[in-house]
Amino acid sequence: MNIYVLLKKTFDTEEKIAVSNGHIEEDGAEFIINPYDEYAVEEAIKQRDEHGGEVTVVTIGDEDSEKQLRTALAMGADKAVLINTEDDLEEGDQFTTAKILEAFFDGKDADLILAGNVAIDEASGQVGPRLAERLGIPYVTTITSLTIDGEKIFLDKDVEGDVEKVEASLPILVTCQQGLNEPRYPSLPGIMKAKKKPLEELEIDDLDLDEDDLAPKTKTLDIFLPAEKEAGRVLEGDIGDQVKELVSLLKNEAKVL
């Protein structure tokens, strides 16, 4: 089976985000595999171990993205592809990403493409579905269970806490939700072996694309941090008084009533 994983590097969840001149400061920040993409990598490895085949991890990024790809290889993926857009693209959006991936998948004969449900940075959740549309294959988002039987695939889809059971057929694209699996730690031998696994680097030229084909369809007007949360206040005393005080605060101080 030909299994592909779409992977994105994101800020480490421990990082403090700083914005300057309308851009998020990346200098010195630690990056990780987008946590939802980790579920995708884990599931890809599990399915390969069960059904055979090969897992290829694909990312669009810059030179530094190699670290996240190597981590996926260390977990057990077989091959990695870095589509390096650092020198060619000033900006991009979900359209850009889906378009590049469409070109990449041209002639690839993928049976299963796994992606994260959303990336924790911009959280659009669009790239997977958009790519599936472009490739003309079905897609199911936010899956929490995946079983393959021949050409059939059985999925549990998380729908706001409820489960939808879906039966579909390969090839398919799915996006992975928390609860699908428990991603493994890359083992030490895995990390050492990852060094020797193939990591192909492509630029948009290699995919017969140029910058104009990829111009974003959206425009970012501003980037800002949410207002700092102020300390809460605990009202005390008789319940009746507390209610009165609350109403008065909501009216006069917060001015929401």
Next chain:
Amino acid sequence: MNFELTKEQMMIRSMVRDFAVDVIQPRAIEIDVEARFPLDIFEQMGELGLLGIPFPEKYGGSGSDTLSYAIAVEEIGRVCGSTGLSYAAAVSLGVSPIYYFGTEEQKERFLKPLAKGEALGAFGLTEPNAGSDAGGTKTTAVLDGDNYVINGEKCFITNASYAKTIIVTAVTGKNEKGRNIISAIVVPTDTAGISITSNYDKMGVRGSDTAEVVLDNVRVPKENLLGDPSKGFKQFLYTLDGGRISIAALGLGIAQAALDKSLQYAKERKQFGKAISNFQAIQFKLADMAMEVELARNMVYKAAWLKDQDKPFTKEAAYAKLFATETAFRAANQAIQIHGGYGYMREYEVERYLRDAKLLEIGEGTSEVQRLVIARQLGC
């Protein structure tokens, strides 16, 4: 000059950190309170290949280097001194000598299962009357036909109760100058005549197993003797040099943890209407801690790097061990001070750092012995 870690070293650090924070940290207090060796954690560490980091793949290891191993000890020590100590002792003392000095046959038999993490190893050097003065070893190994018959008593042996093999140092004869020849012999712990008890009630690193080993007419094949029979003393000096890097790394981890906790607490704790991190009295403590932690890290990594480059590292390993472990003790002490009354409570963990750090100034060569080693390297 390049201070950057390789991609593999960075990946190892992030994997071990994730594992330590997810799996070990939630249990660190319980491991200390109950003084129980976390065998299941070591099984998981074995599966991840952590017990074989610096050994080649052909011997069941992970084929990485000393620096990666030091980083792994640092990350584990950062969440749990007990687990860190047992880990450092298992690899540096229980396994390394077999890799350094063992024959191919010994490596196949003894090194492989340990490097793969299927079993733990221990190193039996210290005796009731031979600690820093390792030359005062009283345990004897007498050749009887094809066997060595070993008699003696070892104390403070890390991991012995859970070990598959113990590398025991023993007097095997006298040289032409009439001085004792000390050799190292691999003794499987299921051999008749060995009794291992761990009744020590320790101040710190309480979850790390420490045991007394009594050898009463223990017979092992003479093929179990490790390396050159006449160079046993030199061999374990080399082993201890390597071990110092790992104890230094453990000190570094504890010192980093003390700094992390202190900084976090100082920013949250309010007195006189301000976070205490606004006060110079606290700022100066934090600045000193941060500086010393970074200096310790540079020394530990340099010593590890020298070893990986096959360059002499005796002096640097002693510098690293001395400085990093004393840094750990100072940082833990200041961390308690910054935490005030809360710091004295187990729940806040910094008091454990102090108790754990104290052992590091004693085990695998006291601070005083490190100074002696350094002075000798200076030509005194």
